[in-house]
Structures are given as C-alpha cells and as structure tokens.
Amino acid sequence: MSDNDPLLNLLREMVLAAGMIGLLVLGLFAHTGSMPPLVVVESSSMIHELNGEVGSIDAGDLVLVHNQPMDTVTTFAEASNPNHPQYGYEQHGMAGDVIIYDKNGEGGTPIIHRAILEVVPNILEVPDRNASADDLSVVHCPNGGTYDDIIPAADGLLGACVMTWNVPGTSVVNASTVTIAFDGINAAYYDCDRPAHANVEPFLVIWNWTPSQAGILTLGDNNRCSVDQGPSAVNGSAGVHSASGIVRPIRDSWLIGVAGGEIPWLGTVKLALNTDPGSPGTIYVPNSSYLALFFVVAGVLIAPMVLEPLLKRIVKNAPELKLAHDELEEE
Helix, strand or coil, X not given: CCCCCHHHHHHHHHHHHHHHHHHHHHHHHHHHCCCCCEEECCCCCCCCCCCCCECECCCCCEEEEEXXXXXXXXXXXXXXXXXXXXXXXXXXXXXXXXXXXXXXXXXXXXXXXXXXXXXEECCEECCCCCCCCCCCHHHHCCCCCEEEXXXXXXXXXXXXXXXXXXXXXXXXXXXXXXXXXXXXXXXXXXXXXXCCECCECCECEEEEECCCCCEEEEECCCCCCCCCCCCCCCCCCCCCEECCEECCCECHHHEEEEEEEEECCCCHHHHHHXXXXXXXXXXXXXXXXXXXXXXXXXXXXXXXHHHHHHHHHHHHCCHHHHHHHHHHHHC
C-alpha cells in the first residue's frame, strides 16, 4: 500500500481518533479518580432555569465525577453557615456539594442531587445482640434510639443504637430528633420556590426527623424541597424510591462521587441514542441545548476546513522554511 492508499489513510485516521479518545479518557481518569469519569444527566431535578444555563446542571450535560470520601463533602448547611470554615463554598449555582450516589446502594441509574446536611451519631448504646438482622429497630434498641448496623458500639461489634444526633453546620447537637428551619433566621434561607399554604412553608423545614441511619440528606435543586429521604424528613416530600423503598440517608459506601466540572449539551447525543425503556431520553433536555449542540458540532466540522489552509499559509510564509529552501538550492 502506498501513502496515498485511501484504506491506509482511513486506518490511520481511525487509529489516531481512537488514540486521542483513549488519552482523553485516561486524562479524565487521572483528574477525577473515577471510571467512568463522566455521567450524563437525564432529569430536570437540578435545573435552575427552564431554558437551561451554563453553571447549573441541566439534562443533557456531562458532569465530571470526582472520587472523594464522605468526609470531604461540604453540605449546604455547612457552606451557608457564616461560622463554618467552608462558608461561601458553592458548586453548580448553590451552596454546598452536589453528589452522585446509588439509591440505597442497590445500583441502577445513579442520582445526582445536592448534599443538604449530614446526620452524625453522637450518643451510642450497645444494642440487644440477641436480635436478628431482620428485626425492627425497636427490637435491637429496646431503650430507644435508631439501630445502625454499620456503626461500631462500645463492645467493639458492628451495630449500635444511635440515641442522639449532631448536624454539622447547624445548631442541632445531641438531639434525639432533627428539626431545622432554613428560614434565614435559624439557618440560611433555602427557597422552595413554592407558595406557602397549610403546613407547607416557602422555605425548607426538616421537622422532628428521626434518621433511619447516619448519612447525608439530599435534594434536587429543582424539586421544591421534596427531599430524597421522603416525608419522614420533610412534610410533603415524595422521596426517591429504589427496590427496597424510599432512599435512606446516603452512606459513604453508596457515594459514587462528587460532581465536578460541567460539560454542557454534549450528553444530549447519548440520551437521544439511549434505547433503555427506563430512561426518559431527551424529554427533559432544554430546547436551547439542541441549538447549542448544533453550533458545537458545526464548529468541530468547520474548524479543520478553516484552520488547515490558514496553517499551510503560515508555514509556507515562515522565514525558517524560506531559509531552508534557499540553502537547499545553493547546494
């Protein structure tokens, strides 16, 4: 085959393209520590503007997934508290981190929502060790409290009765239940973007919540204060459901990663090609994203046509090239 063979040129282009994609994926893996390093957003639960915007998470966006442990996650409660070291920290248009997690650790389509607060065990008691794994919390903890099967108790065994809770970034310390009003007085204001009516406030209220386990309470920015952990935490919440029921507070082992940089629009292609019957496809993709995606694709296709002759002209007129040409003629 000669250098001008079309098949050889095609193979070269394919190898070059595959190599560039491989280098890009490896670079993203090195940066995020996650594989895959990107997730495609399917729903509208995190949008801030109906028509979409760069800086917040819209359906069709690609989001980098950073492999970080739970103790590095900054919650909305912490980032919005003037007395907290992380005060003022924002990601994707609001205070606090956005996390990606498996629903109750069961796999399936991951959820990408904001970390609102973390419930941390304070006072622990040893449970009834004669109780079986399937018994209710009240059987494990006859003296009260919530049974958490992964927390070590004073006897050194896994499983403890959590009698009281702390919520970092708030005034909740050593409390048997969690009550916080994000009303701008007791804590930072969290706007639910909904009208107030009987027993429903325009701001986020966690009321008399007994967490089912230690972990993070999560909420989509566009979900109008309907937290993932359901009505036991916030009145009127529908909750996010998995095969085993409503999502419980997010544990470290369920955490896939923390949302990093956003690559807008490009994930729309994957959603359009997705044949999974459980996927919403492109239903929630803002109309503006299609136009933006068109310009991106057009730019990628047109750029080589514009740049190649321009670069050839620059190289042709380069003094170094002329000097080399003159030296060859003299020889």
